[in-house]
Amino acid sequence: xxxxxxxxxNEAIGEAAIRAGCLNYFAYPITPQSEVAExxxxxxxxxxxxxxxxxxxxxxxxxxxxxxxxxxxxxTTSSSPGISLMSEGIxxxxxxxxxxxxxxxxxxxxxxxxxxxxxxxxxQATKGGGHxxxxxxxxxxxxxxxxxxxxxxxxxxxEKYRNPVMILGDGLIGQMMEPVEFPDHLKTExxxxxDWATSGMDHRKSNKRNLVKSLYLDPKVLNDQNLLLxxxxxxxxxxxxxxxxxNTDADYKVLIVSYGTMSRVCRTAIDLLKAQGLEVGMLRPxxxxxxxxxxxxxxxxxxxxxxxxxxxxSMGQMVEDVERCVQGRRPVEWYGxxxxxxxxxxxxxxxxxKIEK
Amino acid sequence: MGKTFTRPKSLAxxxxxxxxxxxxxxxxxxxxxxxDELGISGKTVGIxxxxxxxxxxxxxxFDFQEAAHGRAPAMATGIxxxxxxxxxxxxxxxxxxxxxxxxxIVHAANRGEKFTTIFVNNTVYxxxxxxxxxxxxxxxxxxxxxxxxxxxxxxxxxxxxxxxSALETPGYITRQTVIRPKYIVxxxxxxxxxxxxxxxxxxxxxxxxxxxCPTNWGMSPIDAVKWTEEKLLPYYKLGEYKEPx
Ligand SMILES: Cc1ncc(C[n+]2csc(CCOP(=O)(O)OP(=O)(O)O)c2C)c(N)n1
Ligand code: SF4
Numbered sequence: 240x241x242x243x244x245x246x247x248x249n250e251a252i253g254e255a256a257i258r259a260g261c262l263n264y265f266a267y268p269i270t271p272q273s274e275v276a277e278x279x280x281x282x283x284x285x286x287x288x289x290x291x292x293x294x295x296x297x298x299x300x301x302x303x304x305x306x307x308x309x310x311x312x313x314x315t316t317s318s319s320p321g322i323s324l325m326s327e328g329i330x331x332x333x334x335x336x337x338x339x340x341x342x343x344x345x346x347x348x349x350x351x352x353x354x355x356x357x358x359x360x361x362x363q364a365t366k367g368g369g370h371x372x373x374x375x376x377x378x379x380x381x382x383x384x385x386x387x388x389x390x391x392x393x394x395x396x397x398e399k400y401r402n403p404v405m406i407l408g409d410g411l412i413g414q415m416m417e418p419v420e421f422p423d424h425l426k427t428e429x430x431x432x433x434d435w436a437t438s439g440m441d442h443r444k445s446n447k448r449n450l451v452k453s454l455y456l457d458p459k460v461l462n463d464q465n466l467l468l469x470x471x472x473x474x475x476x477x478x479x480x481x482x483x484x485x486n487t488d489a490d491y492k493v494l495i496v497s498y499g500t501m502s503r504v505c506r507t508a509i510d511l512l513k514a515q516g517l518e519v520g521m522l523r524p525x526x527x528x529x530x531x532x533x534x535x536x537x538x539x540x541x542x543x544x545x546x547x548x549x550x551x552x553s554m555g556q557m558v559e560d561v562e563r564c565v566q567g568r569r570p571v572e573w574y575g576x577x578x579x580x581x582x583x584x585x586x587x588x589x590x591x592x593k594i595e596k
Numbered sequence: 597m598g599k600t601f602t603r604p605k606s607l608a609x610x611x612x613x614x615x616x617x618x619x620x621x622x623x624x625x626x627x628x629x630x631x632d633e634l635g636i637s638g639k640t641v642g643i644x645x646x647x648x649x650x651x652x653x654x655x656x657x658f659d660f661q662e663a664a665h666g667r668a669p670a671m672a673t674g675i676x677x678x679x680x681x682x683x684x685x686x687x688x689x690x691x692x693x694x695x696x697x698x699x700x701i702v703h704a705a706n707r708g709e710k711f712t713t714i715f716v717n718n719t720v721y722x723x724x725x726x727x728x729x730x731x732x733x734x735x736x737x738x739x740x741x742x743x744x745x746x747x748x749x750x751x752x753x754x755x756x757x758x759x760x761s762a763l764e765t766p767g768y769i770t771r772q773t774v775i776r777p778k779y780i781v782x783x784x785x786x787x788x789x790x791x792x793x794x795x796x797x798x799x800x801x802x803x804x805x806x807x808x809c810p811t812n813w814g815m816s817p818i819d820a821v822k823w824t825e826e827k828l829l830p831y832y833k834l835g836e837y838k839e840p841x
Binding site for chain 2: 307
């Protein structure tokens, strides 16, 4: 373990990628995450890495694609409108099976929305965004330390699956200052990509050329390609699900499902409600895709649990996944706000009280 | 007597999907010859566009990536930034480069990215059935300009070689054609020069090639050559537009 330092989330995210062994960063500025680009514009030259400010997020996505397709580790950071522009490229990157890491520090939407924290990009991140049948592996940190660890884990995961990985944070994760350490054991060597990357035939000492593409005009071949992608998403569901319970040993009457910054407020609310004599449990998905389906279902179906509530800084997106898992056996409610104000513990308590009756 | 004319090693043995009289094939061959002559096939990465040349990788034997429509220069940028030792070229049509990908090509050229662009300007969107392109000539009929390109509505055709030459950043910009043997010799020299500048890590380079699309022009291959000489070459003037200083 390295030593603890006090860092702003955005800067810690940039440093985490370097510590993970990724020395290539392409980006376009956008609030509330421009500090990552500012930080790395200074830091990358120090470590002999690549920093390039592209002309748009559209272009940045393809810079990442080209660089990743020739076998190098690459990543970018952006915020909601920027991710929308990158989504064309993300679809191509997923189709061509390239391991790129994206960080979305979500701001309010739709449109220009606002610059304050939000979780309004849940659908975009977990259900698509770009066209076609693909998924990103999506992780949602609830602290700066967790953001660091997720960024560091993202690179080997992206390489394991040859699939883009997205870290889905909100403006608070990016702007907040917290003590962090960069665990040495999360530094990894890039995997060997000789069997597919266009790294130059000389580089591989082989005379088999490599081709990175997403076009398959033959319907059978395209279907097979999509089955291959699906098998990777199925494997993620078996091997990569992460979640955390809070007060789940208690005989809770209500189960909260919440992630990221919002889940921190929910913890405080759960403590306060406990002091008032009401037991509430929480399931916090750390991976949003794959979604912890069984964990949510089991927690919701617990004997003592009478109702479930999805609390999110959106108008109700994750709640659809929660409903899917609970399968109608308990009432599933939603509470949230998405203008940029994070709901207070009191507001969360009110929302829970309402459904508990 | 040995063979005097053979298939370049960098050119794959494959049946062409290009139409009779289409210049894509000749251009492919020139690129393959240059890459063989420079001995760089083992460190070359080509980038196929979206357009009739989307399957270009079927005709080459070295590494290839396939871009989205217009984005090849951004992909080339990504490769050259992380692997400056690779030799990278984009192969793009006029819809790809001068319409949807205008932003990417201008900025890549302006940053002086050290890759080569082969720009095939046939004045139409070949692959999608001959719609109007930014390079379509005034009055030229296409499937989306059935009465001929109206410059009041659509502006004048864009001259990419001139436009990119106006950038202050050093670069090598040239316009050639391959419609007759005498032009082919010059075009090959230009392609070789572009790759050589890249090998020397000098500058961005673009070879624009005024090309034919007999199929969508509704002409025989021979008429397409004549029309190119009569109508296109006076507007898209051949020559060296910019040299790195
Ligand atoms: C984002 C997007 N928009 C539109 C298309 C459809 N499309 C495919 S090729 C093409 C035009 C290609 O024309 P050009 O670049 O001139 O190349 P050519 O086929 O003439 O060689 C278009 C519009 C696409 N594939 N992707
Ligand atoms: S449609 Fe035009 S550009 Fe495409 S292959 Fe045929 S002749 Fe060539």
